[in-house]
Amino acid sequence: MPQRVIDLSLLIEDNMPAHKLFQRPVITTHLSHESSKMFNLGVPGDAMTFQTNFIAMLDHVGTHVDAFKHVNPNGKPVDEMPLDLFMGKAVCFDVRHVPDLGDITVKDMEEAEKKCGVAGPGCTASKAPRPTGRRKIFSRSIACAVISASPIGSG
Secondary structure, eight states: OOOOOOOOOOOOOTTOOOOTTSOOOEEEEEEOHHHHGGGOOEETTEEOOOOEEEEEOOTTSSSOOOOHHHHOTTSOOGGGSOGGGGOSOEEEEEOTTSOTTOBOOHHHHHHHHHHHTOOSTTSSTTTSOOTTOOOOBOOGGGOEEEEESSOOOOO
């Protein structure tokens, strides 16, 4: 069977939805072409202008990975986690009935698993290790939860 890569990335936008505990991203023009004229760059008759943007956001907004360190003070940060944890067989579950920024529950995942006809160890969030026991929150705008079929430890 041919492999298929599915990009679940959300476009990062100014003031995009974020969990109530987290600051929404801020994206704004820092210097515009018009305002950069004040630097008198370039040569007479051929001014050089530019635009730069200010971008500020937390690492826990939009499409992101919960690094082991997020839930375990002794866990690895995302830059030290092996890439093979983020690749492999996966299942896409339809959870569009959950409101934007709502909680996707174990029950939601079990029902989605039955609807897809997928079963087995590590296939759903209900079976994935969660060292804190807390519920996972996904954005509805992702429109599906992708859960790796390989069990992932707490690092």
